[in-house]
Amino acid sequence: MMRAKILWIGLVAAGFVLAACSDQGNGGTPPGGTPAVEVGFVVLKAQSVPRYAQLSGRVVAHATAEIRPQIDGIIESIDFREGRKVTAGDILFKVRDAKFSAAYAAAAASLSRAQATEQSAQATFDRNERLQSQSAVSQQVLDEAKAALLQAKADVESAKASLETARIDLDNTTIKAPIDGIIGTASVSVGSLVTQNQTDALATIRQIDPVNVDLVDTSSNLLRIRQDVEAGRLGREGEGAPSVKLTLENGADYATAGTISLATVNVSESTGTFTLRASFPNHERILLPGMFVRASVDLGSMPNAFLVPQRAVQRDGAGEPIAYVVSADNTVEQRTLATGGMSGNDWIVTEGLKEGERLIVDGFQKISAGAGVTPVEATIDADGVVKQSLTSPATTGDASGVAK
Structure with missing residues (x-):
């Protein structure tokens, strides 16, 4: 009788233990498994993204005239003020x-x-x-x-x-200005002997309003842009020359935009580059010949592209750009991307992603393709900082975050 009672108590205790184990198993974590990693995501939205080419260049005068005498003689007078504006026809020098x-x-x-x-x-x-x-x-x-x-x-x-x-x-014997512009310093003084067509110029006049900026780009970029245009991945609305914005040597933006006025028809054999010339108004004479500048050339817009934060793009073993998205069943999928340059702090992605997909922007350090995750909707501020709430995982059906 005593043995039967002890056996009954043991079976009841074992039942409680099994029930407890069953309750733990229903919590979402399999026996011996690890909790699903929480990842922050934003929902991708296709948009028309303007594309710019960032080029370096130097300012050159719109026109330059080096003043040289056409006769032999002695300088009798200098009739201009150095560094000032002169008009075509103004008297500059007089020869005896x-x-x-x-x-x-x-x-x-x-x-x-x-x-x-x-x-x-x-x-x-x-x-x-x-x-x-x-x-x-x-x-x-x-x-x-x-x-x-x-x-x-x-x-x-x-x-x-x-x-x-x-x-x-x-x-x-009366030497006049051939063009309008700003005249530099005189290389001679009154009483100096000058000769016909001498090597050294008496002075130099430069037109700097408008002023030109010569920009340099590689031939490979030229071919890539042409391919994008032909494939429909890049286009411009309306007609007219592409606009250009400048950044000065001190980092300040030049207030007035210019336009492309000339493109060379040959590529340098030594450097593999070609030159674009842009024209800018320069009423305040901020842009001076020889000055180094950075230019942003408006190439047009890329339709149906995605702006993907830099932090979400990685490189695989072959050096190709990749990103991770959360599938409908909350598993990680790896995507190989095709990029079309940068826009601020974002990559411009033209292939590899789809409208409405959930792009992982945080937590991907602990995941791999095929892993189960807990997606949490996030936002990214202008500085690239991710903001998300880890207390309320987002569902797959009501995500509203938008990739910057």
């Missing part, structure tokens, strides 16, 4: 003109003499022509008079050319 005035006067006298000779030859020819018609002179005399007249006319034309040359030389 005494010998050029004398040469002009001599050429004018030679022309007068040639014209007088021409008149005499013309009269002789007219007279001999009348006499020859009356058989008073021979044909030979008439021919000689005609030759003399032609020679006299040629002498007049030669004298006119000499006079024009003398006039040009005399005019060149």
Whole structure:
């Protein structure tokens, strides 16, 4: 009787133990298993993403004119203020003109003499022509008079050319600005001897409003952009040249946008690069020739792209960009991405992700493809900091986070 009672008590105790184990098993964690890892996610939303090319470049003058003398002489006066604006036609230098005035006067006298000779030859020819018609002179005399007249006319034309040359030389004693712009310092002083077409410029005028910026990009980027346009992954609305924004050497943004005005039609054999030229208004003369700048060129928009935070993109063993998403059954799926550059702190992803998918942005350090997870909706601020609530796991049906 006592043995039966003890056996009954043992069976009851074993029943409680089994019930307790059964209750623990119903909590979601299999015997010997580990709790599912919580991961933060945002819901992907496709959008039209503007794409920019970040290029470096230097400022160059819109036009440059190096002032050189066209005659030999002595500088008599300098008639401009260095570093100031000049207008085309303004007098810059004057060269002593005494010998050029004398040469002009001599050429004018030679022309007068040639014209007088021409008149005499013309009269002789007219007279001999009348006499020859009356058989008073021979044909030979008439021919000689005609030759003399032609020679006299040629002498007049030669004298006119000499006079024009003398006039040009005399005019060149006054050196004028060929273009509008800002003139630099004078390399000579009053009394200096200058020579025709000398190597050193007397001064240099630069047009800097508008001003140009020469930007350099690689030929591989050019081909990639062209492929994106042809494939429909990149396009521009409307017509007109692409706009360009500048960042100055001190990190400040240049206030006024410019436009692409020229693209070279060849690629440098030594560097594999080509040049884009952009034009900018420069009323305040902030942009100076030689200045280094960074430019952001508007290439257009990429339709149906995703902005994926940098923290959510990793690299696989082959160096390809990958990301993790949460599937409908709360398991991790790995995706290989195709990117189209950066936008702020985000990657522009064109392939590998779908609208409405839950992208893992936090907690992926402890997961792998196929692992079960507990998804928690998160947000990411402008600094890339993840904010999420780990106390109330989000369901798969009401997620509303949007990837930045």
